Amino acid sequence: MRGLALIIALLTLMLSPPPAVAQEAARLVPGASALTSSGGGWLRGPPDMQLRLTLTRAVPYRVFLVGDPIRLIVDLKDVDFANAKAQDLFGADLVPAIRWGHYRRGxxxxxxxxxxxxxxxxxxxxxxxxQPQITVALEPVSEAEFAPRPSAATALRDLPAPADLPEAPITEGLVVALDPGHGGFDPGAQAGGETEADLVLEFALDLRKALEARGVNVAMTREDDSFVALEDRMTLAREAGARLFLSLHADALPKGQAAGATVYLWNPASDNRAARQLAMRHGRDDLLAGVDLAGQDDALAGALMDFARTDTQPRSENFARWLTSRMALMGIGMHGRPVQGAAFAVLKSPDMPSALLELGFISDDADRANLTNPLWRARMVEVVADAITGWARDDAARASMLRH
Ligand SMILES: [Zn+2]
Known part of the structure; x- marks a missing residue:
C-alpha cells in the first residue's frame, strides 16, 4: 500500500501544473490608501476607524486583532509594499504606530x-x-468586550519589525516625572481669573492619581504652589530615576495664535515663532529667581548631549505619537500642528525622554472652558495616563528587541 501511495503522490506531482511563471506581486497604492476616523468626541468617546488599502490587483487577505498591546493585523498575499513608508500613510497619526513588510513566504x-x-x-x-480595495471598519468597544484572536502568540510570530513582541510588559517599577509648570512667584499665564500654575498643578495631581492606579510610580517636581528652578526640575526627575519627563502647561499666546492641546519636543533649531516666544518666556522666570541657564554646557558637554539624545529623541517622538493618537481617539481638540519643536529649557535633559504638553491655551476661550471643566479634565487625565502606559510598554518592548 505504501508503494501505491508513493506512486499516487508522484503522479499527482507530475500531473500538477508546472510552476507558473511567477505572477508579479500586487503593489499597494499608498496615495489611494488611508486610515480615517469618523464620529467620536471627548464626550461621545472614541471614533470609528476605517482602513482602506488600494492594491494594483486583488489578493487573498485576512484580518484579525491581537492584544497586549492592542493591534490590528492585516495579512496580504503577494503584496509588495515596495518603498512606501507606513508612517506616510494618510491618517497614520491617528494611531500610535503602523508597520508593514514582508512576513512569510508569499x-x-x-x-x-x-x-x-x-x-x-x-x-x-x-x-x-x-482599483481593488480592501476596507476594514473598526468600532470602539469596552476593554471587557475586546476579543483578540486567542492564538495571539502564533499570530505574532514573524512580525515584520521589532517592537512587535513585547516581553512581560511593562509598568512595573516604572517611574514617571510630572512637572507642573510655573508656581510660587511665577503664576504662568493668566486669563479669565485663572492662572496656569494652579490649573496645571491640579491636573498633575489628578494625573498622578490615575497613574498610581495603573501601578506607575510618580515623581512630582512640585506638589504645591512653590517655585522650582527649571534645572532643579530635571535634577529631581533624574534622581527619582524617571523614565519619562512630562512638563504640563496651559500657556497664553496672542488671540488666534494657538488653540488646542500641543506637544512640544526639544528642538533648538525650531524656527516656529510662537514656539520660540513660548520657550523664551519659560526661561525668563529662572533669570528672575537668580538662576542662570546660559553658558552651562561647553562644546564637549554639547557633543555628549547630542550623543545621548540620539537615543532619547526618537523615544520622546514616540511618546508624542502616543499622546496625539490617544487625544485624537478620545476627541481631544488639538492644535493644527499638534507636535512641535521648541527650545524649552526644561526639555534640555539629553538622558531622559521628555515632552512638554500644553493641555490647551488659557488665552483661548474654548480651551479655558475645557481646562476648568472637571469632565474634560477627567477625560484628558485618562488620555494622558493611557498614553504614558502605552508608550512605556512599547518603549520597553523596543528596548528588549534592541538587546537581542
Ligand atoms: Zn507655561
Missing part, C-alpha cells in the same frame, strides 16, 4: 497599533474599478 503583513480596544465591524475586498 505573505506580507501590516500591523496597526490601536490606541484602544476595537472590534472589526466589517472587512471586505472590492474588486471593481478603478
Amino acid at each position: 505573505w506580507s503583513r501590516m500591523v496597526v497599533e490601536l490606541p484602544g480596544p476595537y472590534r472589526v465591524a466589517s472587512a471586505g475586498l472590492r474588486t471593481g474599478a478603478p
